[in-house]
Amino acid sequence: xxxxxxxxxxxxxxxxxxxxxxxxxxxxxxxxxxxxxxxxxxxxxxxxxxxxxxxxxxxxxxxxxxxxxxxxxxxxxxxxxxxxxxxxxxxxxxxxxxxxxxxxxxxxxxxxxxxxxxxxxxxxxxxxxxxxxxxxxxxxxxxxxxxxxxxxxxxxxxxxxxxxxxxxxxxxxxxxxxxxxxxxxxxxxxxxxxxxxxxxxxxxxxxxxxxxxxxxxxxxxxxxxxxxxxxxxxxxxxxxxxxxxxxxxxxxxxxxxxxxxxxxxxxxxxxxxxxxxxxxxxxxxxxxxxxxxxxxxxxxxxxxxxxxxxxxxxxxxxxxxxxxxxxxxxxxxxxxxxxxxxxxxxxxxxxxxxxxxxxxxxxxxxxxxxxxxxxxxxxxxxxxxxxxxxxxxxxxxxxxxxxxxxxxxxxxxxxxxxxxxxxxxxxxxxxxxxxxxxxxxxxxxxxxxxxxxxxxxxxxxxxxxxxxxxxxxxxxxxxxxxxxxxxxxxxxxxxxxxxxxxxxxxxxxxxxxxxxxxxxxxxxxxxxxxxxxxxxxxxxxxxxxxxxxxxxxxxxxxxxxxxxxxxxxxxxxxxxxxxxxxxxxxxxxxxxxxxxxxxxxxxxxxxxxxxxxxxxxxxxxxxxxxxxxxxxxxxxxxxxxxxxxxxxxxxxxxxxxxxxxxxxxxxxxxxxxxxxxxxxxxxxxxxxxxxxxxxxxxxxxxxxxxxxxxxxxxxxxxxxxxxxxxxxxxxxxxxxxxxxxxxxxxxxxxxxxxxxxxxxxxxxxxxxxxxxxxxxxxxxxx
Numbered sequence: 001x002x003x004x005x006x007x008x009x010x011x012x013x014x015x016x017x018x019x020x021x022x023x024x025x026x027x028x029x030x031x032x033x034x035x036x037x038x039x040x041x042x043x044x045x046x047x048x049x050x051x052x053x054x055x056x057x058x059x060x061x062x063x064x065x066x067x068x069x070x071x072x073x074x075x076x077x078x079x080x081x082x083x084x085x086x087x088x089x090x091x092x093x094x095x096x097x098x099x100x101x102x103x104x105x106x107x108x109x110x111x112x113x114x115x116x117x118x119x120x121x122x123x124x125x126x127x128x129x130x131x132x133x134x135x136x137x138x139x140x141x142x143x144x145x146x147x148x149x150x151x152x153x154x155x156x157x158x159x160x161x162x163x164x165x166x167x168x169x170x171x172x173x174x175x176x177x178x179x180x181x182x183x184x185x186x187x188x189x190x191x192x193x194x195x196x197x198x199x200x201x202x203x204x205x206x207x208x209x210x211x212x213x214x215x216x217x218x219x220x221x222x223x224x225x226x227x228x229x230x231x232x233x234x235x236x237x238x239x240x241x242x243x244x245x246x247x248x249x250x251x252x253x254x255x256x257x258x259x260x261x262x263x264x265x266x267x268x269x270x271x272x273x274x275x276x277x278x279x280x281x282x283x284x285x286x287x288x289x290x291x292x293x294x295x296x297x298x299x300x301x302x303x304x305x306x307x308x309x310x311x312x313x314x315x316x317x318x319x320x321x322x323x324x325x326x327x328x329x330x331x332x333x334x335x336x337x338x339x340x341x342x343x344x345x346x347x348x349x350x351x352x353x354x355x356x357x358x359x360x361x362x363x364x365x366x367x368x369x370x371x372x373x374x375x376x377x378x379x380x381x382x383x384x385x386x387x388x389x390x391x392x393x394x395x396x397x398x399x400x401x402x403x404x405x406x407x408x409x410x411x412x413x414x415x416x417x418x419x420x421x422x423x424x425x426x427x428x429x430x431x432x433x434x435x436x437x438x439x440x441x442x443x444x445x446x447x448x449x450x451x452x453x454x455x456x457x458x459x460x461x462x463x464x465x466x467x468x469x470x471x472x473x474x475x476x477x478x479x480x481x482x483x484x485x486x487x488x489x490x491x492x493x494x495x496x497x498x499x500x501x502x503x504x505x506x507x508x509x510x511x512x513x514x515x516x517x518x519x520x521x522x523x524x525x526x527x528x529x530x531x532x533x534x535x536x537x538x539x540x541x542x543x544x545x546x547x548x549x550x551x552x553x554x555x556x557x558x559x560x561x562x563x564x565x566x567x568x569x570x571x572x573x574x575x576x577x578x579x580x581x582x583x584x585x586x587x588x589x590x591x592x593x594x595x596x597x598x599x600x601x602x603x604x605x606x607x608x609x610x611x612x613x614x615x616x617x618x619x620x621x622x623x624x625x626x627x628x629x630x631x632x633x634x635x636x637x638x639x640x641x642x643x644x645x646x647x648x649x650x651x652x653x654x655x656x657x658x659x660x661x662x663x664x665x666x667x668x669x670x671x672x673x674x675x676x677x678x679x680x681x682x683x684x685x686x687x688x689x690x691x692x693x694x695x696x697x698x699x700x701x702x703x704x705x706x707x708x709x710x711x712x713x714x715x716x717x718x719x720x721x722x723x724x725x726x727x728x729x730x731x732x733x734x735x736x737x738x739x740x741x742x743x744x745x746x747x748x749x750x751x752x753x754x755x756x757x758x759x760x761x762x763x764x765x766x767x768x769x770x771x772x773x774x775x776x777x778x779x780x781x782x
Contacts, residue, residue: 006560007492008713011651014484015503016234016477028190028206028233029267036192036263037066039256040113042103042120043275044095047345047678048142049124051093051102058119059105064112067259068120069104074255076223080216080247082516084312086145087244087348089220089251095124096144097310097345098679099276101248106256106264129678133307133342134284144310144343151308152316152341154323156607158395164299164334168290170374176287176363177744180307180673181280181666182682183352184690187236188273189246193253194263200227201254206235208242208476209516213250214508220251221258225508228254232506238478239663240351240518244313245277271683278313278350279673281306281341283322283359287367290334295375295382299334300395302326304360308341309348315341317452318349322356324611327395328364329406329444330386335395337607345678351518353660357445357724358667362745365441365728369735378423379440379732380414388444397608403706405643406617410442412702413619413641422623426736433629436636437737441728442619445721446612447710448521451602455521456595457514459529461490461537463589467561467576469496472504474514475526480719481652482522486530488648489712493534494541495558496575512594520616520717523648525595527712533593540589544582548573598710614710618642618721620661622729626737631753633669633734635695638726641702645716650703656718657701664726666691669746 019025056068071078071092081087091100103120107113128142135141136149143149165171191205200223207213210230218228230250235242249266256264268276283306290299304322308315323339372382388394390404414420422438430436449455459473471490477483483503491498504510514526538558545563546553549572557566563573573581582589602609623637640657647653670689674681682688707714731742734752742751750758 005492007488007498009647009650012484012488012498012649014481014652015487015498015501016483019234025234027187027236028192028204031192031204031233032265033192033194033263036265037106037108037256037260038110038113039104039106039253039264039266040110040117041101041252042117044091044098044100044102045122046095046124046126047098048127048129049095050127051091051095051122052125053123054103055121056103059116062112062116062119064108065105065116066108066262067106067256068116069255069259070102073259074220076221077219080219080251081312082212082314083316084151087248087311087313089248097347099347101252104252104256106260129345131344131346131675131678133305133344136342136344137305137340144345149343150340151312151343152319154320154339154607156323156335156337156395158397159334161299161301161334161336165290167298169293170291171288172291172367172370172374173288174367174370175743176285176366178283178359178362179745180282180347180675181352181671182274182673182688183239183241183277185237185239185241188268188270189242189249190267191249191253192263192265193250193257195257195261196227196229198227200229201257202229203250203254204231204233205246205250206233206242207246207250208235208238208478210476210506210508211474211513212243212516213247216247217250217254221254229507229509232476234505235478239353240355241277243351243516274683275680278309278348280352281308281315281318281349281356281359285359285363287363289367289371291371291374293375295371295377295385297330297332297386300327300332302337304339306339306341307346307349308343309346310343311348313348313350315349318351318356320452321446322360323607324396324446325357325444326360329388329442329617331388331392332395337395346675347680353663354720354724355519357443357720358664358727361441361443361725362728362731365725366731366741369439369732378420380410380420383410383442396611398610400615402614402708404617405704405706406442406444409617409619409641409643409704412704413440413621413639416700416702417621417623417637417639419621423736433627435626435628435737436623437626437733437735438621438623439729439732439734439736440619440621441725441732443721443725444615444617445724447614447616447717448519448524448597448612449515450612451600451609455515455525455597457525457529458512458592458594459486459526459533460511461530461533461591461593463537463579465579465583467500467574467579469494469501470504471501471530472511473526473529474506474511475522476506476517478517480522480656481649482526484652485523485527485648489527489530490534493531493538496561500561520719523715524711524717525597527648527715528595529593531593531712532595533591536591536593537589540587541578541582544585544587545573545578548581614708614716616643616716616718616721618725620722620725620729622726622733624730624733624737626734626752628738631749633747633752635665635697635730638697639700639702640722641704642718642721643704643706644718645708645711646705646714647703648713648715653703653718654701657722658699660720660722661699661726662691662696664723665696665730667745668727668730669748672746
């Protein structure tokens with residue numbers, strides 16, 4: 001395992017660090033050009049309604065307004081979507097949720113654009129609103145699209161489910177629910193669109209998946225792809241959230257730019273962002289398991305309803321990951337799983353860190369603790385008994401032929417925090433109102449896209465004539481450190497230090513389409529492509545070096561910015577001198593690396609196949625204090641152990657551990673984007689609760705490294721695994737402390753104290769205050 005690497009595994013400084021800490025990094029809102037206009041969107045007034053008439057005449061006459069557009073002004077496709085193309089750029093005949101855009105305005109100032117929106121008159125006919133996915137799945141429910149609100153049904157079938165239940169000595173049935181979650185990135189959405197000299201459009205913005213956005217813009221404008229250029233600005237966070245919402249913004253800004261012939265800038269306020277953007281899927285999950293007295297699992301029957309909201313978005317892919325991983329990393333011969341995604345009039349739901357795993361892991365890991373108690377075992381024992389090992393066959397029929405390190409991460413995490421002793425101690429009756437508890441959760445997570453789609457990426461490594469290096473890729477860095485990881489991989493291969501490398505932000509006209517930057521695939525896909533690109537350049541450099549020195553290629557190496565003789569260690573030339581010699585000889589110092597993932601497969605009818613080419617195994621353990629008089633939960637200690645394959649940059653990997661745990665803590669205890677009758681109730685962070693530094697405990701991270709042949713230098717991924725099992729670890733700890741099982745997230749004050757959510761009667765205090773202030777101002781005017 002130990003290799004004599006110079007760069008790999010070291011805590012190298014991030015390549016984007018200087019710009020961010022000095023304020024020189026340019027985020028999307030920082031881009032401005034002369035004579036730019038400002039675009040704004042008129043959004044729906046009802047969560048579900050027919051559009052009878054749109055009158056823009058008054059807005060068009062307002063001085064300073066240069067364009068007012070509706071759906072009829074879109075020259076090409078009026079809808080977009082990565083999987084199902086049904087999301088409206090601008091609603092034409094019907095609005096399906098409050099975030100739908102109805103009209104666009106471009107004006108000389110933001111203030112004029114906002115005033116113009118007020119002058120647009122829209123006549124609606126309200127339609128019945130459906131917000132519960134199980135209600136929406138009923139044949140008689142109001143239809144959101146077409147004739148059926150159920151637009152996804154994934155299933156897994158293994159063995160004989162009736163036989164499995166007949167063999168069981170206990171049958172446990174439970175219902176679990178999870179909530180809408182806001183991505184809560186620091187930077188709201190922003191783009192700047194400019195007409196280009198060749199009749200197309202150039203867009204720079206806070207875009208996560210540039211190539212899918214480019215396809216939609218091109219389709220909306222009736223342009224070929226080569227006339228649509230999208231450039232990634234430095235992103236102020238995304239967590240999966242800047243995909244479709246950015247696609248619609250790119251389309252809208254581009255339409256206004258080509259209509260006016262001028263640059264158009266669009267920036268969402270926080271309120272606009274939270275109103276329009278997609279959320280994490282709420283799940284309603286029914287789990288029925290058959291168990292023997294020894295704790296073995298004979299049958300798993302699972303039914304899940306995912307609230308897809310108003311549009312399909314990424315629901316088909318999110319729910320596919322759920323169906324693959326809905327049974328957890330545990331042996332079971334008989335499985336029947338059905339996962340449905342259903343349209344409602346809520347905010348549409350899509351990709352978010354974890355991508356369909358946090359929801360099912362909450363149910364799975366709660367069930368494991370429930371069956372442990374039923375058969376008289378502790379939570380670690382039951383997982384070690386049932387957990388996968390090398391050669392295990394998953395619910396989808398896949399044989400795990402790689403290093404299955406589930407039991408390694410379980411035992412290392414448990415040992416670090418003395419889990420079993422504390423669990424037994426806290427399980428005993430505690431007299432104090434402040435009670436301690438400890439809980440664990442583990443998972444296996446499929447790496448990258450798997451069988452849900454084509455999985456390939458490209459990276460370019462270009463050595464300049466002075467020996468400096470430029471790296472660029474179709475993989476987007478949203479703050480997770482992908483640029484740094486790819487640079488470290490290139491530096492290791494080329495034998496140079498990191499200060500020689502500059503990484504260019506993604507530009508759809510300069511790098512290959514590498515698919516979406518999702519599913520923790522940045523390092524394993526972009527990094528492997530970077531390794532291959534650097535190896536091409538290295539081969540050229542050493543070939544020229546052999547000609548230059550007369551040494552055989554086999555005895556030459558690149559190390560510490562020099563060409564060296566491997567046998568003697570003698571420095572034969574500097575890297576810069578070698579680069580100059582390559583240029584002099586007319587040899588290319590350019591490498592294009594392309595990496596396509598290993599083969600996967602899927603039988604949709606039976607839910608069987610090789611779902612992912614490898615998996616990450618992880619364990620989280622949370623220790624909590626619960627105030628039984630108020631329901632307040634404090635997480636006081638946390639251990640997170642994950643097998644990352646190979647840590648390319650240990651500091652960056654630790655950052656993913658800490659960030660994932662913090663986000664998972666919010667999911668478990670605090671966060672809930674509330675929607676009532678299709679109307680969002682929180683549109684800013686004054687009322688949407690997020691964890692702060694005061695809520696996040698010290699996190700003891702255990703980086704486990706078992707190299708995986710499918711990744712660069714053995715690396716896999718870590719961006720999502722730490723996040724997806726934080727909430728169930730916390731919920732299991734609450735049970736250990738109080739004896740109360742939480743079946744619905746978040747485990748906030750009222751659910752911990754009362755066992756259910758409190759429902760507000762009347763208006764929020766902030767709304768009442770606003771009304772009081774309006775009355776006061778009205779009196780002053782009078």
